[in-house]
Every structure is written in structure tokens, then in C-alpha cells.
Amino acid sequence: MILAVAGMTISCDDDDEDPVGPLPTGDQKSFILYDNSFDPFGTVLFEELDDNTTRVTINLNDNTGPHPAHIHSGSTFEQGSIVVDLTTIENGTSVTVISELNDGTGVTYADLINLDGYVAAHVSPGDLTVAATADLGPNEVTGNIATYPLYVPNTLDQINGGIFFVERGDGNVWVAVSAEPGVEGMMHPMHIHDNSAAETGGIAITLNDLNGTTDFSATLIEDQDFATLSSYNGYVNIHESADNLQNIVAQGDIGSNALTGTFVEYTMAERNNTGVSGVAQFYERAGGHSLLMVDLTGTIEGTAHPSHIHFNSAEEGGGIAIPLTSVDGTTGMALTTIREDENGAVTFDSLTTSYDGYLNVHLSGEDLTVVSQSNIGGNVFTGSTTQYAFAAVDGSGVEGTATFNERLNGSTWLVLEMTGTAQGNTHPSHIHSGSVASPGGIAIDLSSVEGGSGMSMTNIDQTNAGDPITYEDLTTTYEGYINVHLSAQDLSVVSQTNIGASAQ
The missing domain is CATH 2.60.40.200 (Superoxide dismutase, copper/zinc binding domain)
Known part of the structure; x- marks a missing residue:
């Protein structure tokens, strides 16, 4: 072959090896x-x-x-x-x-x-x-893969390994489990169960045993697609052996019960000098419901401590809304899946933002003394407070403070702390519209001040007329004042203070 380039002649032998190679x-x-x-x-x-x-x-x-x-x-x-x-x-x-x-x-x-x-x-x-x-x-796999952690049973202590749902191109799904609790030479039965691990449930799908030597198992599921399995209301149990199925060595929630990683923690405060305190952690599940873990110190070994979520705030008290798993006095722990209260479905978002409730842990099934307690949801205090000083009226000698505490839901916990009141007396108290200088009618009834302690506590979210009123309203724009009276029979004012816009 002859190539002419810019007046030059270049000869190439047709038998030379192709320098490019296969293409x-x-x-x-x-x-x-x-x-x-x-x-x-x-x-x-x-x-x-x-x-x-x-x-x-x-x-x-x-x-x-x-x-x-x-x-x-x-x-x-x-x-x-x-x-x-x-x-x-x-x-x-x-x-x-x-x-x-x-x-x-x-x-x-x-x-x-x-x-x-x-x-x-x-x-x-x-x-x-x-x-x-x-x-x-x-x-070939599609790239649709769902991964779930494994835990020590009845805890949120994660172990090495995991549960993996892997979709194949033909629509079948591999369920692979890798877990270190395997015992050399042993085969560990495994199943997918209905419900969450905290609730327990019957066997839904039998998986191939976990090989204790390799710490691995894989099962091809051909009658459930990936979308179904990855949203399934279930959990996986790994058992010690076929002869001892009661001993669960590891477990993990799957599908709609998987934890999203979002949680809210509340401090459980000691009550009645019991020395019991700790935390309550609400974890969001993929299905929108919740896992509640209560973790306490000071509980009594061998004792089951009944626990409940109640309606209203801890300061007001209320009936049981959601029964919880009793706290194990030996470990101080309890896990509960929460899907509903007695009024219907309740979500993680609701429980941790707007729910009108509180959590009680009791001494025992025979003695329901409250040993630890926390507000939850909308009743949690934001930390914002506003305080006003009372002035005695007509030489009564009754003085004190009115402290407005903001809750997450915008409502107010109002605490009156008075001095100069007498044991055995009850002093009616109200928020009035107007100001001390320009008095008006009663707008909000308050709990009466107890003469012995000088205390009054009231949760406020509306006026007597039913109009909503927030902490922000009461402490900034509301034109009002508080009167404390001598008695129900004699409504002479013994102490008062302006609040909100009237105090500015």
C-alpha cells in the first residue's frame, strides 16, 4: 500500500501486524x-x-x-x-x-x-x-437491595451482620443473612415472623439455616416479590438450634418495622423518692409507627414494672391511652411497638410532636405508685418561661409569682407560687381581661391556690369562651391580669399582677 503525505511517499507492508488489535x-x-x-x-x-x-x-x-x-x-x-x-x-x-x-x-x-x-x-x-x-x-440483580441490622434480643444492641433482601432480574428475591452469633459446627434455624420483634408473631416464611461455621445463610424466595418483602410487617429470628428454638440468639425487624434512624428522647424523672430514672426513646419505623424503648436505672431486680402512656400531661393526670410492655426490673428495659391508642392509629410524628400524653412507670402490679414519669409529644416543655410578680392588695400580705411555661404544642403550664396564704384556706384565682388599672371580666378560670402550700397549677390552651390561646399570646399580646381572691365566700382580691401586653 502506498500513501502520499505532503509530497512524501510512505510504503506499508500489508503483512505487518495490526497495531490496533481486535476492536x-x-x-x-x-x-x-x-x-x-x-x-x-x-x-x-x-x-x-x-x-x-x-x-x-x-x-x-x-x-x-x-x-x-x-x-x-x-x-x-x-x-x-x-x-x-x-x-x-x-x-x-x-x-x-x-x-x-x-x-x-x-x-x-x-x-x-x-x-x-x-x-x-x-x-x-x-x-x-x-x-x-x-x-x-x-x-443478575436489579440493584434493589434492602438492608436491616440484627440485634441482641430484647435490646437495641446491634451485632455484626445483617439481613439483606436482594432482588434478582427475574423478580425472585434472595434473603441473605450474615450473623456472627453462629456457633462453629451448628446450624441455626431462621424464620421470618409476622409483626415486629417487640410484639412477636407466628412464622410466616421458613429460611435456610444459618451455618454457624460460615455465619451465612441464603434463601431464594420465589412467591413474594421485592416490593412485598421490603414493606412486610415482620421480623427475622435466629434460633440457637432445632432442639432449642426458644433461645433466640439474634433478631431484626424488616420491612415496615425497620427503624428509619429518626428518634426522640425524653428524660424519665424520678417520682416519689424511688431513685428510678432514665430515658424513653421513641424510634420511627418505616411504616410510620413507633418503637418505644424505656431504659431506666434504679429498678428492682426480678420485678416487672407496669408502664403506660396516659392522656393529658403529667401535671394534669389522665387515663391510660396506650398499655406498654412492663419494664424488666433486672435490666431496666422495655421495648414496645406502638401503632394505636384507644382512639385509633397513632404515628411516630404524632407521638413526638403533638400527642397529648405522658408516660408513667409504676412500682409493681400490686402497687401502682409512680416511680418514674415524663411528658411526651405536645406536652413537653420548650424551656421558654415568663414570670410575673404579684403585689399584695389592701395589706393582705399575700405575694408571689406567676410563671408561664411553654409546651411544645403551644399551650401553657401556669404555676402560681404564693406566700402569706394560710393552711386550710383555698383562694380562687382567675385571669381577667384588661389590666389592674382597667379591670375586666374573668377570661380564664385557674386552679385555686392551696393555702398550705401557696401553690396553684393550671394547663391553659383556651379561654372560658373556648377561644384557643397560646403561650405566645398570653405572654406578649394578651391584655390581662391575674387576681387571687380571699375565698370562695369572699372574693376580695388579696394579690394581683398584670400579664402579657398589660405588663409591658
Whole structure:
């Protein structure tokens, strides 16, 4: 062949080797490599070349190596023998051109991408533990993967491992479980149960046993699709053995019961000098309902402490709204799934923002003395307070303070603390419209001041006329004042103070 370039003549021998080599035909397919936690680890690209060979390129998400790599028969979940050796991964990359399997059988691009097999990248030449895999052909996964943690039973103490739902291209779902509690040489029965672990429920799906030696199990579910399983109202139990199913070594909520990571914590305060205190943590579940964990110190070993969420605030008191799991006096803990109260469905958002309730823990089933308590939801105090000083009227000697405390729901807990009152007396109290200088009628009835303690406590969210009124209203724009009277029989004013706009 003769080429003329800018007046020069260049001769090329037709028999010279082609420096370019085989070229891609344009047909290619990429598969995702997943690590043992089913997080993306890299990609495997199969490219058809024009000489009927296939170029396989592995690119990891980092530049690590060396990692031996192979194509195996089987799948990530049912691993088989090596069928093709690939170039070892160096600096995160490997390129191999394939024309035949290790046994000499010719193999095409179409054969490889449809192979009942998988690509495996291993940890190192000295450690052939599988670090990442990419399933091929009928085993290919869609990328829809749901991951759930495993816990020590009846706690939120997470253990190494997890539950993985992995959707295949054919719509079937692998349920893989990796868990360290496995005992060498033992097989641990596993099941998906209905409801949450805190509620317990019957067996819904039997899974393949966890191998205590490998700490791994995989089950192909063919009658439930990924959308159903990943929203399922269930949990997984791992049992000690077939002979001791009562001993659960690990468990984890799945689907709609999975924890989203969002939680709200309340401080459980000691009551009645019992020394019992701690926290109440509400965790949001994927289905919008809640897991409540009560974790206390000072509880009595061997005693079950009844617990409930009550209506209203702790300061007001109210009936039981939601029965809870009793606190185990030995561990100080209790877990309860909350889906509803006696009025119907109740969500995590409601319980932690607007719910009109409080939580009580009692001494025992025989003695319901409250040992620990906390407001929840809308009744939690924001920390904003406004205080006004009372002035004695007509030499009564009755003085004190009115402290307005804001709740999360905007309502007000008003505390009157008076001095100069007498034991046995009850002093009616009211918020009036107007001001001390320009008196008006009663707008809001308050709890009477008890003469012995000098105290009065009232929750305020509306006026006597039924009009809503907030803490912000009462302490900034409302034109009003408080009167404390001598008695129900003699409404002479003994102490008063302006509030809100009237105090400015």
C-alpha cells in the first residue's frame, strides 16, 4: 500500500501486524460489584470484540490491589467453582480478554453475559476470602437491595451482620443473612415472623439455616416479590438450634418495622423518692409507627414494672391511652411497638410532636405508685418561661409569682407560687381581661391556690369562651391580669399582677 503525505511517499507492508488489535463491536454489558454488605464496590464490563473474543474490565471504586479475580459457576448466594481465571486486580483495575473457559471450551460474549455464574474479587493472593461479587446471566440483580441490622434480643444492641433482601432480574428475591452469633459446627434455624420483634408473631416464611461455621445463610424466595418483602410487617429470628428454638440468639425487624434512624428522647424523672430514672426513646419505623424503648436505672431486680402512656400531661393526670410492655426490673428495659391508642392509629410524628400524653412507670402490679414519669409529644416543655410578680392588695400580705411555661404544642403550664396564704384556706384565682388599672371580666378560670402550700397549677390552651390561646399570646399580646381572691365566700382580691401586653 502506498500513501502520499505532503509530497512524501510512505510504503506499508500489508503483512505487518495490526497495531490496533481486535476492536469492540459495540455490544457491551456492565454489572455492579457488591461487597459483603451489599454496598457497590465497583463494576465489571463485558465488551464483545470483532475477533469473537470478550474483553472483561474490572474497575473498583478505589485503587486497591492486588485482588485475585475469577468467574465462578453459581451465584453470590450459591457459590461454585472457578470457570475462568481473570487478570489480578492491580490499583483498582483488571483487564482480561477471554476466548475460552479454563477447561478449553470456547466461550462467546453472549455465553459470558448469560452464564449461570458470577465474578468474584478476592481479598488478596494470600487470602481468597471473597471481597466482592457481580452476578451474571440469570443471577443478575436489579440493584434493589434492602438492608436491616440484627440485634441482641430484647435490646437495641446491634451485632455484626445483617439481613439483606436482594432482588434478582427475574423478580425472585434472595434473603441473605450474615450473623456472627453462629456457633462453629451448628446450624441455626431462621424464620421470618409476622409483626415486629417487640410484639412477636407466628412464622410466616421458613429460611435456610444459618451455618454457624460460615455465619451465612441464603434463601431464594420465589412467591413474594421485592416490593412485598421490603414493606412486610415482620421480623427475622435466629434460633440457637432445632432442639432449642426458644433461645433466640439474634433478631431484626424488616420491612415496615425497620427503624428509619429518626428518634426522640425524653428524660424519665424520678417520682416519689424511688431513685428510678432514665430515658424513653421513641424510634420511627418505616411504616410510620413507633418503637418505644424505656431504659431506666434504679429498678428492682426480678420485678416487672407496669408502664403506660396516659392522656393529658403529667401535671394534669389522665387515663391510660396506650398499655406498654412492663419494664424488666433486672435490666431496666422495655421495648414496645406502638401503632394505636384507644382512639385509633397513632404515628411516630404524632407521638413526638403533638400527642397529648405522658408516660408513667409504676412500682409493681400490686402497687401502682409512680416511680418514674415524663411528658411526651405536645406536652413537653420548650424551656421558654415568663414570670410575673404579684403585689399584695389592701395589706393582705399575700405575694408571689406567676410563671408561664411553654409546651411544645403551644399551650401553657401556669404555676402560681404564693406566700402569706394560710393552711386550710383555698383562694380562687382567675385571669381577667384588661389590666389592674382597667379591670375586666374573668377570661380564664385557674386552679385555686392551696393555702398550705401557696401553690396553684393550671394547663391553659383556651379561654372560658373556648377561644384557643397560646403561650405566645398570653405572654406578649394578651391584655390581662391575674387576681387571687380571699375565698370562695369572699372574693376580695388579696394579690394581683398584670400579664402579657398589660405588663409591658
